[in-house]
Amino acid sequence: MPESMLLAAAAGVVAGALAVGVVILLRRIVVASKDLGTDVEQATYQTLHLASRAAKHLRGGIAEGDAVRAGRYLRALLGCETLALVGPAGDVTVEGDDAVRTVAGRLAAEARSSGRPQVQRRIRLGERETDAVAAPILASGVPAGALVAFAPRVRAGLVRATGEVADWVAAQVELGELDASRAALAEAEVRALRAQISPHFIYNSLNAIASFINTDPAKARELVLEFADFTRYSFRRHGDFTTVAEELRSIDSYLKLERARFGDRLKVTLQIAPEVLSTVVPFLSIQPLVENAVRHGLEGKEGGGRITIEASDQGAFAEISVEDDGVGIDPEVLERALAGGAPGEHVGLRNVDARLRQVYGDEHGLVVETNVGAGTLVRMRVPKSQPGRVATSGPEPASTSSARGGSSAGGTTSLPEPVEGASASTGPATRKPDGRLEP
Numbered sequence: 001m002p003e004s005m006l007l008a009a010a011a012g013v014v015a016g017a018l019a020v021g022v023v024i025l026l027r028r029i030v031v032a033s034k035d036l037g038t039d040v041e042q043a044t045y046q047t048l049h050l051a052s053r054a055a056k057h058l059r060g061g062i063a064e065g066d067a068v069r070a071g072r073y074l075r076a077l078l079g080c081e082t083l084a085l086v087g088p089a090g091d092v093t094v095e096g097d098d099a100v101r102t103v104a105g106r107l108a109a110e111a112r113s114s115g116r117p118q119v120q121r122r123i124r125l126g127e128r129e130t131d132a133v134a135a136p137i138l139a140s141g142v143p144a145g146a147l148v149a150f151a152p153r154v155r156a157g158l159v160r161a162t163g164e165v166a167d168w169v170a171a172q173v174e175l176g177e178l179d180a181s182r183a184a185l186a187e188a189e190v191r192a193l194r195a196q197i198s199p200h201f202i203y204n205s206l207n208a209i210a211s212f213i214n215t216d217p218a219k220a221r222e223l224v225l226e227f228a229d230f231t232r233y234s235f236r237r238h239g240d241f242t243t244v245a246e247e248l249r250s251i252d253s254y255l256k257l258e259r260a261r262f263g264d265r266l267k268v269t270l271q272i273a274p275e276v277l278s279t280v281v282p283f284l285s286i287q288p289l290v291e292n293a294v295r296h297g298l299e300g301k302e303g304g305g306r307i308t309i310e311a312s313d314q315g316a317f318a319e320i321s322v323e324d325d326g327v328g329i330d331p332e333v334l335e336r337a338l339a340g341g342a343p344g345e346h347v348g349l350r351n352v353d354a355r356l357r358q359v360y361g362d363e364h365g366l367v368v369e370t371n372v373g374a375g376t377l378v379r380m381r382v383p384k385s386q387p388g389r390v391a392t393s394g395p396e397p398a399s400t401s402s403a404r405g406g407s408s409a410g411g412t413t414s415l416p417e418p419v420e421g422a423s424a425s426t427g428p429a430t431r432k433p434d435g436r437l438e439p
Contacts (some may be wrong), residue, residue: 007275031101050077051168058172062087062145071095074169078161080149081130084108099125100132100150107134115143117163133159135166139173193329202231208261220416223260226253234284244311244318245277247286251309254287258294265304266294272311276318279384282355289322289378297326297376305375317386325376326363328372338366349378406419 132268
């Protein structure tokens with residue numbers, strides 16, 4: 001075979017192999033593009049992705065938040081040449097050409113004052129020209145800044161898109177303000193609980209300590225230490241959450257102080273499942289229930305009574321209850337108090353109930369069984385697994401070890417005192433998770 005024919009045959013084989021390879025490559029590209037979705041689906045995904053990335057940098061506000069990172073995503077979202085975020089005080093954050101800073105501040109001021117988008121064409125920046133559109137950011141109807149987009153030519157689509165993105169930014173700022181309001185409300189509720197603790201309990205505790213100074217100095221020293229532990233925990237300035245173990249430690253100190261005042265008139269029984277000790281709960285959510293039992297249940301009962309505190313493992317939940325055999329509560333008074341009635345009426349129950357509902361939902365509000373002369377039983381139910389909830393660490397509570405005595409057969413820990421019969425429960429009124437009281 002002539003050499004020319006061999007070369008032609010070889011070239012044909014190579015050309016055929018290349019053709020097959022190109023076909024296979026194109027097929028893979030087509031299949032891959034189908035897996036990623038249509039062009040519209042891909043554009044939708046890209047838009048949502050950029051919006052979600054920008055959102056987390058806007059919740060703190062335009063001035064305080066990470067406006068630089070937010071601007072990076074907003075610029076890509078609008079597809080503009082340069083983007084400027086202008087805060088309420090006129091501070092300008094530029095993503096792109098910094099030469100637009102002065103122009104952006106002026107256009108943002110005009111947009112904020114008019115409340116409508118402003119377009120300016122043929123803006124001279126050195127040796128080139130650009131167009132710009134500025135849209136006000138109105139959070140709750142109040143100017144919170146402006147969004148300014150720069151492009152070689154501003155068309156109607158960019159004007160509309162800039163206005164829509166500015167409205168979306170305003171919504172993120174409003175959500176950030178709502179988060180801040182919720183945090184402030186939670187802090188106010190904890191302050192209310194601390195205010196409840198301060199005047200009544202501190203006065204009585206100091207009187208009880210004073211009564212032992214001359215007769216039993218060692219007892220007085222012990223009570224001073226318990227008082228210090230309790231107040232240190234109650235008035236701490238950090239952490240919205242704690243653990244059941246930490247709350248029980250505080251309750252142990254509280255009850256030792258109250259028993260110094262009540263003497264044998266106050267009896268306490270605890271049954272705590274070890275499995276729930278590490279459960280995260282809102283700070284000061286159990287102690288106010290115990291204080292409510294002492295103040296409103298046993299303090300007005302001749303001869304005192306018993307408080308029973310139980311914490312049981314209910315699978316995915318921990319159920320905590322505080323029961324007293326005291327004077328009970330009129331259901332109408334309780335309903336009025338839990339609905340936000342007179343400030344002095346059962347503020348502890350009301351605040352704990354509100355915070356539980358805020359954190360876990362209405363189905364996790366307090367359930368209260370009570371009636372006049374029938375004692376009071378208060379139950380709370382919280383999930384044991386709470387992603388994102390961080391409890392402030394502290395020393396292992398002495399109240400869950402030797403101070404509580406031995407363990408019972410049921411896997412609980414109890415004080416060695418015997419239970420003297422069940423608490424009265426005839427004619428109870430029950431507060432359901434939806435907030436209603438049923439007689």
